[in-house]
Amino acid sequence: MNARKPSRRRKWLFRLAAATLVPACFFGLLELVLRVCGYGYSTSFFVPGSLPGEETVYIENREFGRRFFPPALVKRPLPLTVPLAKAPGTCRIFVLGESAAMGFPDLPSSFARILETMLEAAYSDTRFEVINTAMTAINSNVVLPIAQDCARHEPDFFVVFMGNNEVIGPFGAAGVLGAESPSRTVIRANLAVKQARTGQLLSRLLQGLRPAAAPQSWEGMATFSQSQVSIDDPRLKGTHDTFRRNLEDICQAGAAAGAQVLVCTVPVNLRDCAPFGSAHRSDLSAESLAAWAKAYQEGIRLEGNSKPGEAIVAFEAATAIDDVFAELHYRLSRCQAAQGNETAAQRHYRQARDLDTLRFRTDSKLNGIIREVVGVALNDRVHLIDVEAAFTAISPGGVPGEELFLEHVHLKFAGNYQVARCIFETMAGLLPGARDGARPLGEAECAQRLAYTETSRLKAEQGIRRMMRDPPFTEQCDRAERDQRWDARLAKLEGALGPPVVKESIAACRAALERKPSDWMIREMLAQLLAQSGATAEAIDEYRTIVRLVPHYAGAYQKLGTLLVKSDPDEARAHLETVCRMEPESSLAQYDVARVLASQGKAVEARARFQQGVILASNRPEALAAFANFLMQLGRTPDARARLDEALALDPGDSATHMVFGNLLSREGNVEEAIAHYDAAVRRRPSLAPEVVDIVAKLRANPAQNSRQK
Secondary structure, eight states: OOOOOOOOOHHHHHHHHHHHHHHHHHHHHHHHHHHHHHHHHHHSSSEEEETTTTTEEEEETTTTGGSSSSSSGGGOOOEEEEEEOOOOTEEEEEEEHHHHHTTTOOOOGHHHHHHHHHHHOEEETTTTEEEEEOOTTOOHHHHHHHHHHHHSSSSSSSEEETTTTTTSSTSTTOOOOSSSSHHHHHHHHHHHTTHHHHHHHHHHHHHHSGGSSSSSSSOOOGGGOOOOOOOOOOOOHHHHHHHHHHHHHHHHHHHHHEEEEEEEEOOOOOOOOOOOOOOTTOOOOOHHHHHHHHHHHHHHHHHHTTTTHHHHHHHHHHHHOOOOOOOHHHHHHHHHHHOOHHHHHHHHHHHHHHSSSSSOOHHHHHHHHHHHHHHHHHOOTTTEHHHHHHHHHHHHGGGOOOOTTTSSSSSSSSHHHHHHHHHHHHTTTSSSTTOOOOOOOHHHHHHTTTTOOHHHHHHHHHHHHTTTTTGGGGOOHHHHHHHHHHHHHHHHHHOOHHHHHHHHHHHHHHHHHHHHTHHHHHHHHHHHHHHHTTOOHHHHHHHHHHHHOOOTTTHHHHHHHHHTTTTOOHHHHHHHHHHHHHSSSHHHHHHHEEEEHTTTTHHHHHHHHHHHHHHHHHTTTHHHHHHHHHHHHHOOOHHHHHHHHHHHOTTTTOHHHHHHHHHHHTTTOOOOHHHHHHHHHHHOOOGHHHHHHHHHHHHHOOOOHHHOOO
């Protein structure tokens, strides 16, 4: 008897099952195998950790950023510690945002820490946990999942301070850190896939197939210098829509968890920060462009001759032809301010910011979205803190500048204090059992409690000045006068900060630690000052305390290991190996261990560790350059030259490679070739110019002696 043939319908059901169930089983099995084998990383912002005494806590997930950044550009959160359960009488505050909220470049003086200091002084019967989850280079696409994770940890307040990176950050319109402004559905699907270990594996395989698709090294703001986005770019709408919906979801996540959500508008430097990029109207004819250029150049000439009134006439003639060129509005605003026309100056300063094609600053549109989202929020737990308006009110001529900002967005201590004060004033009325008339500490008292001193200021400003020597700062129309101001101010500050001032700063740190011994950031400042003043043994003791307080802070182990290299290389290696375990994909950690091994005369082992570091960063020329530098120290010049050739094949303009190549050639007495490489390094990274000038001067003065000494 013949078997009955399956019906057409049944055949299609079999085919459908084969097409769906088989792949589902395969990927499910693969996911299980990958998890069992320990492949991949957690995508939560907080992960379980422990403190001395086996106290279990939540700490920051150092791998969190891998879902959002190309491998070479991954950013990490600050070291954080959150108890599993909130103790009675504790107010837990999560700060959400980017580098300005993080406190860059002076992390111990962030507005989050100033706010905590204010609250502790005003409400001594309450324990405050201010947890700063901000990270460098992120935007709302990253802040949202951070906020959703924070909502699981008993928040009392969310403080949201974001907007500066919305265009340049992950999935922003600039298109550097991921796809150019995809739809929110695509963004969420992308991030959802990477939550699975299978998705992480596929992502890594794709990156291996197209390694040049993303930047291979972090070069600060210069990373984005070719990613201009004009005011009429259609990608901006998608970025703005995504920002709005992400902010709505952040507010909802906090309010649903029972938190008060304080959303800040974001002020930026308008007066002392010219646009980073400008573009003409796309439909401008050659004839109109020539007429515009003539009027514009005449305005520049008149402004330079201290004739602001006449310059305004010329600049306004240019705006009648093309009014979207950002730099034009900046020049016009300065002339209006010089004439005492404050309202007109404010308007043009804002237009200069909004038309800037390198969008590193929160603009009027983004701040408008912030106000709208809070304004229409149906939940009475969502509150607006209009920091932008507050900065406008206290700034000369109603235009914020260098009195509050270091450069374009990052805040001086005075600026951070003002942000904290604005937040405190709103928060004071929302705290349980809040007392009427609570006042924040003054700026000087906050600085004292946080050990903010002139050495803190110098360190921050020196770092910013180095940054300003690179693009896009070097392309700003006000760079000459700005650099003159900065160099004069730094020279004065450096001249005043001798050993007595460092000693005073050390005393300030110790006084602050008497009030709060568990403050590891102040303790790290103290350790750095002690090392700077030659008190190495005391600095080592401070770093040992830090690793007990925050055993998940890799930076403390690295500094401790570096300080111990001469006195106890075995202990130094142990601490640096800890860094390798904490950062298994860090080539720099491997290099540190290699240097310790080399100092012990273990050249073979040292070379193997350096090679391991190069393998971890096989697509990064600076890894090969570092290896070449190490080989030079071992006297293996031919091998070093081969590694440098490989590095230049990856990136012919890499500054680190050219610097090492210059050093190699100077050793050999090839002065002109060495100088050519130094010049190439400066072309890529102008901030190297002062160092290169010194090197070249010594080479030209006595190349033979230089060669013998090296």
